[in-house]
Amino acid sequence: MMSADAQKTLVFIPFPIMSHLVSAVDTAKLLADRDDRLYITILIMKRTVDTKISSYTTKSHHPQINFLHLQENKSIASGSMEDKNWAFLFAESHKGLARDVVVEMMESQKGTLAGFVLDMFCTPMIDVANELGAPAYIFFPSGSATLGLMFHLQSLRDDHGKNMKEYEDSDEKISIPTYVNPVPAKVWPIKVFDNETGFLECARRYRETRGIIVNTFLEFEHHAISSLSAEARVPPVYPVGPMIQGRGEENEENKRKREEIIAWLDKQPHSSVVFLCFGTRGSFEGGQVKEIAAALEKSGVRFLWSLRKPPPKESVEFPGEYEDPEQALPEGFLRNTTGIGKVIGWAPQMAVLSHPAVGGFVSHCGWNSTLESVWCGVPMAAWPLFAEQQVNAFQLVKDFEMAIEIKIDYRKKDGGVVAAGTIESAIRQLMDPENKIRLKVKEVHDKTRAALVEGGSSYNFLGRLLENIMEN
Structure with missing residues:
Protein backbone atom coordinates (compact mmCIF):
# COMPACT_ATOMS: atom_id res chain seq x y z
CA MET A 1 0.00 0.00 0.00
CA MET A 2 1.18 3.47 -0.86
CA SER A 3 0.76 6.56 1.29
CA ALA A 4 -2.32 8.77 1.01
CA ASP A 5 -0.54 11.35 -1.10
CA ALA A 6 0.03 8.67 -3.75
CA GLN A 7 -3.69 8.97 -4.39
CA LYS A 8 -4.57 9.40 -8.06
CA THR A 9 -7.65 11.16 -9.37
CA LEU A 10 -9.25 10.15 -12.63
CA VAL A 11 -11.94 12.42 -14.12
CA PHE A 12 -14.72 10.83 -16.18
CA ILE A 13 -16.83 13.00 -18.51
CA PRO A 14 -19.65 10.81 -19.87
CA PHE A 15 -22.21 12.03 -22.38
CA PRO A 16 -25.43 12.68 -20.43
CA ILE A 17 -27.69 10.02 -21.89
CA MET A 18 -28.45 6.98 -19.76
CA SER A 19 -27.00 4.29 -22.04
CA HIS A 20 -23.62 6.11 -22.18
CA LEU A 21 -23.64 7.15 -18.51
CA VAL A 22 -24.37 3.70 -17.06
CA SER A 23 -21.54 2.01 -19.02
CA ALA A 24 -19.12 4.79 -18.01
CA VAL A 25 -20.05 4.45 -14.32
CA ASP A 26 -19.65 0.66 -14.57
CA THR A 27 -16.17 1.16 -16.01
CA ALA A 28 -15.31 3.59 -13.21
CA LYS A 29 -16.43 0.99 -10.65
CA LEU A 30 -14.32 -1.73 -12.29
CA LEU A 31 -11.23 0.50 -12.10
CA ALA A 32 -11.87 1.65 -8.53
CA ASP A 33 -12.46 -1.92 -7.34
CA ARG A 34 -9.09 -3.00 -8.73
CA ASP A 35 -7.00 -0.26 -7.02
CA ASP A 36 -7.84 1.54 -3.81
CA ARG A 37 -5.42 4.39 -4.59
CA LEU A 38 -7.63 5.49 -7.47
CA TYR A 39 -10.34 8.06 -6.83
CA ILE A 40 -12.78 8.90 -9.59
CA THR A 41 -14.81 12.04 -10.11
CA ILE A 42 -17.59 11.86 -12.68
CA LEU A 43 -18.58 15.23 -14.13
CA ILE A 44 -22.23 15.40 -15.17
CA MET A 45 -23.15 17.90 -17.87
CA LYS A 46 -26.78 18.84 -17.39
CA ARG A 47 -29.49 18.30 -19.98
CA THR A 48 -33.09 19.21 -19.30
CA VAL A 49 -34.25 16.32 -21.46
CA ASP A 50 -33.05 13.38 -19.38
CA THR A 51 -34.51 13.47 -15.88
CA LYS A 52 -33.43 9.89 -15.09
CA ILE A 53 -29.78 10.97 -14.81
CA SER A 54 -30.10 12.87 -11.50
CA SER A 55 -31.92 10.00 -9.83
CA TYR A 56 -29.37 7.50 -11.15
CA THR A 57 -26.38 9.48 -9.84
CA THR A 58 -27.89 9.94 -6.39
CA LYS A 59 -28.43 6.19 -6.09
CA SER A 60 -24.98 5.10 -7.35
CA HIS A 61 -22.71 4.62 -4.35
CA HIS A 62 -19.03 3.72 -4.28
CA PRO A 63 -16.51 4.92 -1.66
CA GLN A 64 -13.97 5.95 -4.34
CA ILE A 65 -16.38 7.58 -6.79
CA ASN A 66 -18.12 10.91 -6.56
CA PHE A 67 -20.37 12.86 -8.96
CA LEU A 68 -20.06 16.57 -9.66
CA HIS A 69 -22.90 18.26 -11.53
CA LEU A 70 -21.88 21.12 -13.80
CA GLN A 71 -24.22 24.08 -14.16
CA GLU A 72 -26.63 23.81 -17.05
CA ASN A 73 -25.57 25.70 -20.15
CA LYS A 74 -28.97 26.99 -21.29
CA SER A 75 -27.75 28.16 -24.70
CA ILE A 76 -27.24 24.62 -25.96
CA ALA A 77 -28.97 22.31 -23.51
CA SER A 78 -32.32 22.49 -25.25
CA GLY A 79 -30.91 21.26 -28.58
CA SER A 80 -32.01 18.01 -30.13
CA MET A 81 -29.88 14.93 -30.58
CA GLU A 82 -31.06 14.95 -34.18
CA ASP A 83 -29.33 18.30 -34.83
CA LYS A 84 -26.28 17.79 -37.00
CA ASN A 85 -23.48 18.40 -34.51
CA TRP A 86 -25.47 18.85 -31.34
CA ALA A 87 -23.39 16.48 -29.21
CA PHE A 88 -20.17 18.10 -30.29
CA LEU A 89 -21.40 21.64 -29.54
CA PHE A 90 -22.81 20.49 -26.22
CA ALA A 91 -19.42 19.17 -25.04
CA GLU A 92 -17.61 22.21 -26.48
CA SER A 93 -19.88 24.58 -24.53
CA HIS A 94 -18.96 22.88 -21.23
CA LYS A 95 -15.15 23.02 -21.61
CA GLY A 96 -14.60 26.11 -19.44
CA LEU A 97 -16.89 24.81 -16.68
CA ALA A 98 -15.17 21.41 -16.67
CA ARG A 99 -11.66 22.92 -16.54
CA ASP A 100 -12.53 25.26 -13.65
CA VAL A 101 -14.16 22.51 -11.61
CA VAL A 102 -11.19 20.16 -12.05
CA VAL A 103 -8.62 22.87 -11.20
CA GLU A 104 -10.55 23.79 -8.05
CA MET A 105 -10.94 20.15 -7.08
CA MET A 106 -7.23 19.34 -7.49
CA GLU A 107 -6.21 22.42 -5.49
CA SER A 108 -8.39 21.34 -2.58
CA GLN A 109 -7.21 17.74 -2.34
CA LYS A 110 -4.01 15.76 -2.09
CA GLY A 111 -2.78 13.54 -4.88
CA THR A 112 -2.31 13.90 -8.60
CA LEU A 113 -4.51 14.12 -11.65
CA ALA A 114 -4.04 10.80 -13.47
CA GLY A 115 -6.10 11.66 -16.54
CA PHE A 116 -9.49 12.12 -18.15
CA VAL A 117 -11.81 9.41 -19.48
CA LEU A 118 -14.00 11.09 -22.09
CA ASP A 119 -17.14 9.83 -23.81
CA MET A 120 -16.89 9.16 -27.57
CA PHE A 121 -18.78 12.45 -28.21
CA CYS A 122 -16.79 14.53 -25.71
CA THR A 123 -13.63 14.98 -27.81
CA PRO A 124 -13.61 18.79 -27.29
CA MET A 125 -12.67 17.97 -23.68
CA ILE A 126 -9.30 16.65 -24.96
CA ASP A 127 -8.36 20.37 -25.02
CA VAL A 128 -9.03 20.57 -21.26
CA ALA A 129 -6.84 17.51 -20.62
CA ASN A 130 -4.05 19.04 -22.73
CA GLU A 131 -4.33 22.37 -20.92
CA LEU A 132 -4.02 20.63 -17.55
CA GLY A 133 -1.17 18.40 -18.75
CA ALA A 134 -3.12 15.18 -18.16
CA PRO A 135 -3.56 12.30 -20.61
CA ALA A 136 -6.99 11.71 -22.18
CA TYR A 137 -8.61 8.31 -22.77
CA ILE A 138 -11.77 7.76 -24.80
CA PHE A 139 -14.63 5.67 -23.48
CA PHE A 140 -16.33 4.12 -26.50
CA PRO A 141 -19.68 2.53 -25.54
CA SER A 142 -20.22 0.92 -28.98
CA GLY A 143 -18.31 -2.04 -30.40
CA SER A 144 -14.73 -2.11 -31.66
CA ALA A 145 -15.75 -2.89 -35.27
CA THR A 146 -17.67 0.41 -35.34
CA LEU A 147 -14.63 2.16 -33.89
CA GLY A 148 -12.59 0.74 -36.78
CA LEU A 149 -15.21 1.92 -39.28
CA MET A 150 -14.94 5.48 -37.92
CA PHE A 151 -11.13 5.44 -38.16
CA HIS A 152 -11.19 4.01 -41.68
CA LEU A 153 -13.72 6.50 -43.04
CA GLN A 154 -11.94 9.41 -41.33
CA SER A 155 -8.69 8.34 -42.97
CA LEU A 156 -10.40 8.00 -46.38
CA ARG A 157 -11.68 11.55 -45.99
CA ASP A 158 -8.62 13.25 -44.47
CA ASP A 159 -5.71 11.27 -45.93
CA HIS A 160 -7.16 10.26 -49.30
CA GLY A 161 -9.43 13.23 -50.03
CA LYS A 162 -12.61 11.17 -50.41
CA ASN A 163 -15.91 13.01 -50.23
CA MET A 164 -18.23 10.98 -47.97
CA LYS A 165 -21.31 12.54 -49.63
CA GLU A 166 -20.55 10.43 -52.74
CA TYR A 167 -21.19 7.24 -50.79
CA GLU A 168 -24.61 8.29 -49.49
CA ASP A 169 -27.43 6.24 -51.05
CA SER A 170 -24.86 4.40 -53.21
CA ASP A 171 -24.62 0.62 -53.59
CA GLU A 172 -20.89 0.76 -52.91
CA LYS A 173 -19.27 -1.69 -50.49
CA ILE A 174 -15.78 -1.14 -49.11
CA SER A 175 -13.31 -3.31 -47.22
CA ILE A 176 -12.81 -2.13 -43.66
CA PRO A 177 -10.15 -3.93 -41.60
CA THR A 178 -12.39 -4.47 -38.54
CA TYR A 179 -15.02 -6.39 -40.59
CA VAL A 180 -14.67 -9.75 -42.32
CA ASN A 181 -16.97 -8.80 -45.22
CA PRO A 182 -16.97 -5.58 -47.29
CA VAL A 183 -19.36 -3.13 -45.62
CA PRO A 184 -22.11 -1.52 -47.76
CA ALA A 185 -22.42 2.28 -47.49
CA LYS A 186 -26.14 1.67 -46.88
CA VAL A 187 -25.38 0.50 -43.32
CA TRP A 188 -22.87 3.18 -42.30
CA PRO A 189 -24.07 5.58 -39.58
CA ILE A 190 -25.87 8.41 -41.32
CA LYS A 191 -23.71 11.02 -39.61
CA VAL A 192 -20.58 9.98 -41.56
CA PHE A 193 -21.96 11.34 -44.84
CA ASP A 194 -22.16 14.91 -43.59
CA ASN A 195 -19.04 16.83 -42.49
CA GLU A 196 -21.14 19.21 -40.45
CA THR A 197 -22.00 16.48 -37.93
CA GLY A 198 -18.41 16.39 -36.65
CA PHE A 199 -18.73 12.59 -36.40
CA LEU A 200 -15.53 11.75 -38.30
CA GLU A 201 -13.85 14.71 -36.61
CA CYS A 202 -14.31 12.74 -33.36
CA ALA A 203 -12.35 9.82 -34.83
CA ARG A 204 -9.55 12.16 -35.91
CA ARG A 205 -9.24 13.38 -32.32
CA TYR A 206 -9.33 9.86 -30.84
CA ARG A 207 -5.91 9.42 -32.45
CA GLU A 208 -4.49 12.05 -30.06
CA THR A 209 -5.43 10.10 -26.94
CA ARG A 210 -3.54 7.70 -24.69
CA GLY A 211 -5.99 4.81 -25.16
CA ILE A 212 -9.57 3.80 -26.01
CA ILE A 213 -11.71 1.82 -23.59
CA VAL A 214 -14.34 -0.24 -25.40
CA ASN A 215 -17.39 -2.01 -23.98
CA THR A 216 -16.72 -5.32 -25.72
CA PHE A 217 -14.63 -8.45 -25.19
CA LEU A 218 -11.94 -10.23 -27.15
CA GLU A 219 -13.82 -13.50 -27.67
CA PHE A 220 -16.78 -11.66 -29.23
CA GLU A 221 -14.92 -9.20 -31.49
CA HIS A 222 -11.61 -10.96 -31.93
CA HIS A 223 -11.14 -9.96 -35.56
CA ALA A 224 -11.93 -6.28 -34.96
CA ILE A 225 -9.79 -5.95 -31.82
CA SER A 226 -6.80 -7.66 -33.48
CA SER A 227 -7.03 -5.41 -36.52
CA LEU A 228 -7.19 -2.25 -34.36
CA SER A 229 -4.20 -3.44 -32.34
CA ALA A 230 -2.22 -3.85 -35.57
CA GLU A 231 -2.90 -0.23 -36.64
CA ALA A 232 0.09 2.02 -35.88
CA ARG A 233 -2.03 5.20 -35.88
CA VAL A 234 -4.68 3.90 -33.50
CA PRO A 235 -4.03 4.31 -29.73
CA PRO A 236 -4.06 1.12 -27.62
CA VAL A 237 -7.56 -0.36 -27.37
CA TYR A 238 -8.76 -1.81 -24.06
CA PRO A 239 -11.79 -4.13 -24.42
CA VAL A 240 -13.00 -4.41 -20.80
CA GLY A 241 -16.63 -5.56 -21.27
CA PRO A 242 -19.22 -6.81 -21.50
CA MET A 243 -20.66 -4.25 -19.10
CA ILE A 244 -24.28 -5.19 -18.75
CA GLN A 245 -26.73 -2.50 -17.68
CA GLY A 246 -28.84 -4.81 -15.56
CA ARG A 247 -32.00 -3.62 -13.94
CA GLY A 248 -31.19 0.09 -13.75
CA GLU A 249 -33.27 2.28 -11.47
CA GLU A 250 -36.86 1.15 -11.12
CA ASN A 251 -39.62 3.25 -9.64
CA THR A 448 -19.06 -13.86 -21.77
CA ARG A 449 -18.60 -14.38 -18.05
CA ALA A 450 -15.16 -15.97 -18.43
CA ALA A 451 -13.85 -12.72 -19.97
CA LEU A 452 -14.57 -10.78 -16.77
CA VAL A 453 -13.21 -13.12 -14.09
CA GLU A 454 -9.61 -13.17 -12.91
CA GLY A 455 -7.37 -14.32 -15.75
CA GLY A 456 -10.06 -13.60 -18.38
CA SER A 457 -9.34 -11.40 -21.40
CA SER A 458 -11.26 -8.32 -20.18
CA TYR A 459 -9.87 -8.68 -16.67
CA ASN A 460 -6.34 -8.64 -18.12
CA PHE A 461 -7.02 -5.66 -20.41
CA LEU A 462 -8.42 -3.76 -17.42
CA GLY A 463 -5.19 -4.52 -15.54
CA ARG A 464 -3.13 -3.11 -18.42
CA LEU A 465 -5.29 0.01 -18.56
CA LEU A 466 -4.91 0.52 -14.82
CA GLU A 467 -1.12 0.22 -15.06
CA ASN A 468 -1.13 2.83 -17.81
CA ILE A 469 -3.27 5.22 -15.72
CA MET A 470 -1.24 4.77 -12.55
CA GLU A 471 2.01 5.51 -14.40
CA ASN A 472 0.74 8.96 -15.40
Missing part, protein backbone atom coordinates in the same frame (compact mmCIF):
# COMPACT_ATOMS: atom_id res chain seq x y z
CA GLU A 252 -42.56 1.62 -7.87
CA GLU A 253 -44.66 1.62 -11.04
CA ASN A 254 -41.95 -0.14 -13.07
CA LYS A 255 -41.36 -2.62 -10.29
CA ARG A 256 -45.04 -3.55 -10.42
CA LYS A 257 -44.90 -3.87 -14.22
CA ARG A 258 -41.78 -6.06 -14.01
CA GLU A 259 -43.45 -8.44 -11.56
CA GLU A 260 -46.49 -8.71 -13.82
CA ILE A 261 -44.33 -9.39 -16.92
CA ILE A 262 -42.25 -12.05 -15.14
CA ALA A 263 -45.40 -13.71 -13.77
CA TRP A 264 -46.71 -13.97 -17.35
CA LEU A 265 -43.40 -15.37 -18.62
CA ASP A 266 -43.36 -17.92 -15.80
CA LYS A 267 -46.46 -19.52 -17.37
CA GLN A 268 -44.89 -19.92 -20.84
CA PRO A 269 -42.97 -22.99 -22.06
CA HIS A 270 -39.17 -22.94 -22.22
CA SER A 271 -37.70 -20.89 -25.13
CA SER A 272 -41.17 -20.35 -26.64
CA VAL A 273 -41.51 -16.54 -26.45
CA VAL A 274 -40.19 -13.98 -28.93
CA PHE A 275 -39.43 -10.64 -27.25
CA LEU A 276 -39.76 -7.47 -29.37
CA CYS A 277 -38.09 -4.37 -27.96
CA PHE A 278 -36.44 -1.41 -29.73
CA GLY A 279 -34.54 0.54 -27.08
CA THR A 280 -35.18 3.81 -25.26
CA ARG A 281 -35.49 5.76 -28.52
CA GLY A 282 -37.27 3.11 -30.60
CA SER A 283 -40.89 3.46 -31.68
CA PHE A 284 -42.95 3.00 -34.85
CA GLU A 285 -45.78 4.90 -36.53
CA GLY A 286 -49.22 3.34 -36.99
CA GLY A 287 -48.72 1.67 -40.38
CA GLN A 288 -45.63 -0.22 -39.20
CA VAL A 289 -47.28 -1.21 -35.91
CA LYS A 290 -50.09 -2.86 -37.89
CA GLU A 291 -47.59 -4.84 -40.01
CA ILE A 292 -45.81 -6.12 -36.86
CA ALA A 293 -49.17 -7.09 -35.34
CA ALA A 294 -50.19 -8.97 -38.50
CA ALA A 295 -46.83 -10.80 -38.55
CA LEU A 296 -47.13 -11.87 -34.91
CA GLU A 297 -50.71 -13.04 -35.28
CA LYS A 298 -49.95 -15.03 -38.44
CA SER A 299 -46.77 -16.61 -37.07
CA GLY A 300 -48.68 -18.08 -34.12
CA VAL A 301 -45.54 -17.65 -31.98
CA ARG A 302 -45.86 -16.62 -28.33
CA PHE A 303 -44.70 -13.03 -27.96
CA LEU A 304 -43.93 -10.22 -25.53
CA TRP A 305 -44.01 -6.90 -27.38
CA SER A 306 -42.71 -3.63 -25.93
CA LEU A 307 -44.83 -1.14 -27.88
CA ARG A 308 -43.86 2.51 -27.38
CA LYS A 309 -45.72 5.64 -28.39
CA PRO A 310 -43.72 7.82 -30.82
CA PRO A 311 -42.80 11.27 -29.44
CA PRO A 312 -44.37 14.32 -31.11
CA LYS A 313 -42.70 15.15 -34.47
CA GLU A 314 -39.58 17.35 -34.23
CA SER A 315 -39.47 16.98 -30.42
CA VAL A 316 -36.45 16.07 -28.30
CA GLU A 317 -38.52 13.71 -26.14
CA PHE A 318 -38.13 9.96 -25.86
CA PRO A 319 -40.97 7.59 -26.85
CA GLY A 320 -43.63 7.26 -24.17
CA GLU A 321 -46.39 4.92 -23.02
CA TYR A 322 -49.82 4.38 -24.61
CA GLU A 323 -52.67 4.87 -22.14
CA ASP A 324 -54.38 2.09 -24.05
CA PRO A 325 -52.26 0.12 -26.56
CA GLU A 326 -55.45 -0.93 -28.35
CA GLN A 327 -55.58 2.55 -29.93
CA ALA A 328 -52.42 1.76 -31.91
CA LEU A 329 -53.19 -1.90 -32.73
CA PRO A 330 -55.43 -3.42 -35.41
CA GLU A 331 -58.96 -4.11 -34.22
CA GLY A 332 -59.32 -7.51 -32.57
CA PHE A 333 -55.55 -8.09 -32.29
CA LEU A 334 -55.47 -8.26 -28.49
CA ARG A 335 -58.55 -10.50 -28.43
CA ASN A 336 -57.15 -12.86 -31.10
CA THR A 337 -53.80 -13.24 -29.33
CA THR A 338 -55.08 -13.64 -25.76
CA GLY A 339 -53.04 -16.28 -23.97
CA ILE A 340 -50.19 -16.41 -26.48
CA GLY A 341 -49.11 -12.78 -26.52
CA LYS A 342 -48.65 -9.83 -24.20
CA VAL A 343 -48.30 -6.19 -25.29
CA ILE A 344 -46.46 -4.00 -22.79
CA GLY A 345 -44.93 -0.50 -22.74
CA TRP A 346 -41.68 -0.15 -20.79
CA ALA A 347 -39.74 -3.43 -20.57
CA PRO A 348 -37.23 -4.63 -17.94
CA GLN A 349 -34.99 -5.86 -20.74
CA MET A 350 -32.39 -7.85 -18.78
CA ALA A 351 -35.01 -9.55 -16.60
CA VAL A 352 -36.91 -10.57 -19.75
CA LEU A 353 -33.86 -11.75 -21.74
CA SER A 354 -32.60 -13.84 -18.84
CA HIS A 355 -35.98 -15.59 -18.41
CA PRO A 356 -35.93 -19.23 -19.61
CA ALA A 357 -39.23 -18.77 -21.51
CA VAL A 358 -37.61 -16.28 -23.93
CA GLY A 359 -36.19 -17.91 -27.05
CA GLY A 360 -35.65 -14.98 -29.42
CA PHE A 361 -35.19 -11.20 -29.43
CA VAL A 362 -36.37 -8.85 -32.21
CA SER A 363 -34.05 -5.91 -31.59
CA HIS A 364 -32.83 -2.54 -32.90
CA CYS A 365 -29.26 -3.82 -32.32
CA GLY A 366 -28.15 -1.01 -30.04
CA TRP A 367 -24.78 -2.07 -28.63
CA ASN A 368 -26.02 -2.51 -25.04
CA SER A 369 -28.91 -4.68 -26.24
CA THR A 370 -26.52 -6.70 -28.42
CA LEU A 371 -24.27 -7.44 -25.43
CA GLU A 372 -27.28 -8.26 -23.26
CA SER A 373 -28.62 -10.78 -25.79
CA VAL A 374 -25.21 -12.47 -26.00
CA TRP A 375 -24.86 -12.42 -22.19
CA CYS A 376 -28.25 -14.14 -21.87
CA GLY A 377 -27.67 -16.47 -24.84
CA VAL A 378 -30.77 -15.28 -26.72
CA PRO A 379 -30.51 -15.14 -30.55
CA MET A 380 -31.59 -11.95 -32.31
CA ALA A 381 -33.53 -10.82 -35.35
CA ALA A 382 -31.95 -7.55 -36.48
CA TRP A 383 -34.11 -4.51 -37.18
CA PRO A 384 -31.91 -1.43 -36.69
CA LEU A 385 -33.41 2.08 -36.64
CA PHE A 386 -30.62 4.69 -36.46
CA ALA A 387 -27.15 5.71 -35.10
CA GLU A 388 -24.66 2.85 -35.52
CA GLN A 389 -27.36 0.17 -35.23
CA GLN A 390 -27.29 -0.72 -38.96
CA VAL A 391 -23.60 -1.54 -38.84
CA ASN A 392 -24.06 -3.56 -35.62
CA ALA A 393 -26.80 -5.51 -37.41
CA PHE A 394 -24.50 -6.08 -40.42
CA GLN A 395 -21.78 -7.43 -38.13
CA LEU A 396 -24.21 -9.81 -36.36
CA VAL A 397 -25.91 -11.07 -39.52
CA LYS A 398 -23.08 -11.14 -42.08
CA ASP A 399 -19.78 -11.33 -40.16
CA PHE A 400 -20.86 -13.42 -37.17
CA GLU A 401 -23.82 -15.25 -38.77
CA MET A 402 -25.49 -15.20 -35.36
CA ALA A 403 -28.63 -13.16 -36.08
CA ILE A 404 -31.55 -13.28 -38.53
CA GLU A 405 -32.05 -10.28 -40.79
CA ILE A 406 -35.34 -8.40 -40.84
CA LYS A 407 -33.90 -5.42 -42.72
CA ILE A 408 -30.37 -4.39 -41.84
CA ASP A 409 -30.30 -1.28 -44.01
CA TYR A 410 -33.63 -0.02 -42.66
CA ARG A 411 -33.50 3.64 -41.67
CA LYS A 412 -36.35 5.04 -39.66
CA LYS A 413 -35.95 8.48 -41.24
CA ASP A 414 -36.72 7.05 -44.71
CA GLY A 415 -40.24 6.30 -43.52
CA GLY A 416 -40.33 2.89 -45.23
CA VAL A 417 -42.62 0.19 -43.88
CA VAL A 418 -41.35 -3.39 -43.53
CA ALA A 419 -44.07 -5.77 -44.68
CA ALA A 420 -45.73 -8.28 -42.34
CA GLY A 421 -44.51 -11.19 -44.50
CA THR A 422 -40.85 -10.21 -44.06
CA ILE A 423 -41.26 -9.87 -40.28
CA GLU A 424 -43.22 -13.12 -39.96
CA SER A 425 -40.63 -15.10 -41.94
CA ALA A 426 -37.77 -13.70 -39.78
CA ILE A 427 -39.64 -14.54 -36.56
CA ARG A 428 -40.27 -18.12 -37.73
CA GLN A 429 -36.57 -18.57 -38.59
CA LEU A 430 -35.49 -16.97 -35.31
CA MET A 431 -37.70 -19.26 -33.23
CA ASP A 432 -36.79 -22.44 -35.13
CA PRO A 433 -34.98 -24.64 -32.55
CA GLU A 434 -32.86 -26.16 -35.34
CA ASN A 435 -31.55 -22.82 -36.59
CA LYS A 436 -27.73 -22.85 -36.65
CA ILE A 437 -27.53 -19.32 -35.20
CA ARG A 438 -28.56 -20.80 -31.84
CA LEU A 439 -25.27 -22.71 -31.64
CA LYS A 440 -23.27 -19.61 -32.56
CA VAL A 441 -24.97 -17.55 -29.86
CA LYS A 442 -24.43 -20.31 -27.31
CA GLU A 443 -20.70 -20.49 -28.14
CA VAL A 444 -20.23 -16.76 -27.47
CA HIS A 445 -22.58 -16.80 -24.48
CA ASP A 446 -20.42 -19.44 -22.80
CA LYS A 447 -17.42 -17.08 -23.02
